[in-house]
Amino acid sequence: MSFGAMAGWQAWGLLALTAGVMSWLFFLKVRAPRVHVPSLMLWTKVLDAEREMTLWERIRKMVSWLVIMAVGVMLMLALTRPAPSVVAAGGGRRLIVIDSSWSMGAQMPSGGTRWRNAIARARTLIAAAAGDEVALATTADGLVEGPTTDSVLLEAALDRIAPAGGEGADWPRLADVSVVHFITDGTIPRSTTGLEASGARVSLEPVYEAAANVAITAFETHASGDPAVQSEAYLELANYSAGAQSVRLVVTRGTVSVADASIDLAAGEAVRQIVPLGLEGDARVRARISARENALAIDDEAVAWIADAEPLAVTVVSDAPGFLQVLFERVPGVRTTFVATGAYAKARTGPEDVLIFDHWVPPAAPDKPALFVSPSSVEWIGQLREERTPTWTTSQAHPVLRGVDPSTVTLERARAAESDAWTPIARSATGTPLVSVAESLEYRRVMLGFGFSEAESNIVLQPAFPVLVVNAIEWLARPSLGDQVRPGVVGLNAVVSHLTAPDGRQVEVTQFGDGRLARIMTPGLYLAEGGGMRSALAVNVGDPQVSNVARTSLSTATLASTATPQSNAPWWPVLIAIAFVFVLVEWWTWHRRITV
């Protein structure tokens, strides 16, 4: 046995001292209450007392003494942090890197998980460091603790960490490190060349034990965009076990089940399926599998989000909404309300996702995503610039302009605001903004510098009309957050101010330049909000390399070099737990005079 907090002789000395103090306290004679009694009675009492020291009383006293001693010694022993003896591996600063790939969460046939073994191995390494500086890192989080000689901190850090991906992350860095211990199952191959190049000795600490697993290795949906054509999901299932397995697959769209099947998968087999999702339904699509031998849970569920599935509520504020009215009658998935400009209340809180202001701008900026068509002059929108017969000459690559063919659009006049808040994405030959966007964490706006009437443009006659208006509404209400992502550092649309994890926890979102970053460490459907929009980000593991926990990239020699780590949980919590029970029970027995 060794002691993490001090040298062995110090620990033994303290334990002996504690035992001594406890014994001394225990054998202190309790002075009886002072009472006036006749001397005969006193002597009678004394003689009775002599008579009561029976064997049972002696045993009772001995047990009481042992309990008192045990509590004191256990608490002192806990403070010395005892652990099984380890061979001190002196030799300077060391870095312990734990592979936090999802595969480390695999349940092993022998019980427990690879992760549990990795933590046990780390504890042993920390104990063996004995006075040397140790830093603790994971492949997902980078440096977690240290470098420090305080093993309490390191052990506390070990209790905090958990598998969290990090397959693509770089090696954690630590200058002047003499040895890097990499605790891994080898499921995700990693080159240690970079570490070795820095002069450190790399010690691989394998925690691999083959396990059987079934997994969803790919899941993504495709929205057809055509109301007459149904959406579909692509799904890949794999069986990474030595024998055939029957896998139950359930695909749900919202609360509606769209597929529920049992699939027989041969050993090592992967099946690919196209799941039709119907013409309409919930935006949330979820696939879930279950099987008898299934070591990893993280890859048993996958999610997707069909942004187009949820209808959009649009309020058009216009005194002559004719063209927009005709347009929205033909656009599926949009519920439209028409409001005259005079009826638009200043502080309204309507249910709409997007407001459209046609040839009119409210005196106060709206707090919802808004499309302004040929805006009127108000102070907050900026200085208006007008041009007769402008020619649409320059267009940026922007989602609002995707599929809009400017060569088909003839403009009679343009009127648009110019200010730092607006970013023109299309201009006339003389520089008049024709389409501008504005976005921040608080708002999201699009401005068309031309109207839809014949006196202003020919756009209503062109295919560009529905494309431009629908693009603008989509961008305002449902901006693309990017493709389906894997856990890790995720770049987000600049408008995202809040990201809510599936368990309701807020994920920290960091502004970096024009975009935003978030560290998403667990799979699931994340709700993204900002600038009046709400959308979702589907995060899945979706990686055969992670899910195939039946093989390792570690060499046989490496696997053989280290015995499977024994459970190396700290002893002190056990000691304290026993002491807690003793203290509680002893209180009762003492009051009842069972112990003394």
Added chain:
Amino acid sequence: MSVIWTSPSALWLLVLVPLVWLASRFSRTNFNPRQHLLQTIVRTAVLTALAVALARPVFEVGSSRLSVVYLVDVSYSVSSQSVTEAAARIGELNAALRPDHHRIVAFARQARVMADSEALTQVVSADDETGFDRSASDLDAALASARAELAPGHIPRLVLFSDGNATTGDVASIVAQLAGAGIPVSVFPMAPRELGDAWVEALRLPSRLAPGGLIAATVDVGSQRQTSATVEIRNGTEVLGSRAVELTPGTTSVVVDISLDEAGAVTLEARVTSPGDPLETNNALAQAAWVAPRPRVLYIEGTPTSARYLESALQQSGFDVETRPAAGLPATSDGFESFDVVVLSDLGRSVLPDQRIAALSTWVEQFGGGLLVAGGEAVFGEDGYRESPLERLLPVTFERKDEPEIALVMVLDKSWSMAGTNIEMLRISAQAAVDVMKDEHTLGIVTFNDSLDWTLTPRQVGPNREAIRAAIAGIEPSGHTLIFPAVEQAYLALQKLKARAKHVLLLSDGRSYPDDYEALVKKMTTEKMTVSSVAMGAAADRELLQNIAKWGGGRSYAADNPRDVPQIFVKEAKDVTSPGFDEELLKPVVKHVGFLAGIDFTRAPQLRGRTATVIKDTALELIQTEDEDPLLAYWPIGAGRAAVFASDVKDRWAADWIRWRGYGPFFSAVVRELAGQRFPAWSLDLEVAPARGVSRSVTAIVEAREADGQPKNLLRPTVRVEAGGSPRDIVARQVAPGRYEARLTTDAAALITATLVDPVLPVSAGLSRRFIPDAGAEYRFRAPDGALLSALAASTGGTVAPDGESLRSGDADSRAARRAAWPGLVLFALIGWAADLLLRRVRIFEK
């Protein structure tokens, strides 16, 4: 201060603590009540401390101790002077801050802890012997290393001195980690090295490159002095274009026009050469580009002998052109699959069966094909496209904007040879022609034998239909044949008439005396009259009649069977009364530049004729005549696009255009605009992650789509990847509908080429993508990337150019140190246990 509960479930033990008070109520001990209470309180405290200790709380507490790690960029692009200044600034900050702990980390390709600021300046001195590799800037790794140097339990501060021009690593990743850990990074921008150098900073290419056409490539050239230079772009050893430029300090953007002959992956190299340039390493920059396959054009020409003009113009502009006769138009939409654009030129309605037009419509509207219809006289007439399925596809209707005033003179042979069936057919034919003429048209009939007779002097048809019918019925054969005087009479009569179109229809079955017909007819054409001729029977002077029609700009007919004549007359009457074309000199006027930007129409010659069309309401008119008739109209239809060029594309109406320099660019711009609407069946992209140390991860993304844009699923495309070593074939796995990925890790310095090679896939062009790492990135002395440095500071809560005061302040201090609380709690419980025992042995409230 905040608390992290490592095992919060242990707090459930606290529910047992009230048992202490319960037990004390049933006590048999005889202690004074006050001591009894004290004993209970102490026991409660001991148990509470033990339960809380089992929950393993970790306190994050504030600290007044400051740990500062100075991170100094010593890469080659940073001036030595800046490093010296940074060393001095570190001294000043340390003097102002007096941090409890500080480190100096120098970084370039790697990071290294420096003993002191003197060691820092030594790294950039000429006699440096430390062997510091300064050929790259890895800001990501440097920040990670600096973070590891912070002393635990201290207020963390990173101070970065850098130009912000990282050449390797992923700064975003470390920023997220630092922000999450509450470690602010303050920044000091560093000045670049000053050598008086010029270098290529960037090569910018259009997003879509096509072979053959001109490509405007922009080369951004950086310079630290005013100098003249030559900028060139090469493809291998071949110089594609070059320009002499005058460079000023800063960045100069130079546009170089280049042209690429072949489709596929190319490596373009921009190079700048300037006199007295001190550093060669940064004078070139290579960039991979993908030249899309040549768009394929199916050219159906009604007059195959004239096809060469447009065919060669398009080929020279980078199109693959397949020319076919009308019969070559595919009968099904699948037949158009291999083409991007179909050009129909001067095709009569009769040669395009409805089934083929339906197939063409499907291809255009559903599969996004492009269609250009060019005019010509065959496009119109009796069997024109008015109200046809083809017209529905096009942005124009085949009609006249206004019906012109028409004057038609029939010059008819009534010699003896016409007696019998011929004269009968002549009367029927003339009458049928009159029947298709409109009321406002003018008609005259001259009949001739060896003399001539105005059977009907020119007059309006409407009020005189009965008189005309009677006059025609009264034509009787007599005498010999003498044509010339009759034609001359018709000419003289038409000369006096006011009409937009004047036409003579000459019919004869015999031979006349020779005369100067050519002079007469050419005189007529100069006065915008046209002459058509009908040779009736084998005895007619066909050669003469053909020549008359040719000179007269009309049509000649040979009718062996007299019964064919009526339909010829009807056709002529229809054509003349509702002509589908105007043969006159037309000046093109640009109405809407659109995709024709860059074509100089000021030097465009006149066209010699045009098809009569009227623009549809929703179509776009790009070019028109001075009379505002459409010449080039365009519109999107369904998933495709269609355009009509109302003149022709060959040596008849466009005879002057084909010699114009703008002829090729004009039609290539039109055809290019029409192409490109179709979903590519396959696409390949390379997603290259920033280099991490000596490696980088690469993902080859393959997308497969049906012709209608829907994803192609359940395939196994193979991608061949070459990255330094021997090529590897990787089967891309499907990850989403229509999307396939092949992932691998490569050497960071390796040139990566990915090619779609699966032989079973119908990939005609062998899609390929290439990534070329910039080995000279460190030597491009760009201005400090202030935006990145500011973003780095803002994201982590740091500041730009901080002083000592701002470095010390900050809201991240409350989490500076972590303390595990359980040892303190256990110690407290141990002392409490001893106190508990003492309280049970000593009566403290009793005398």
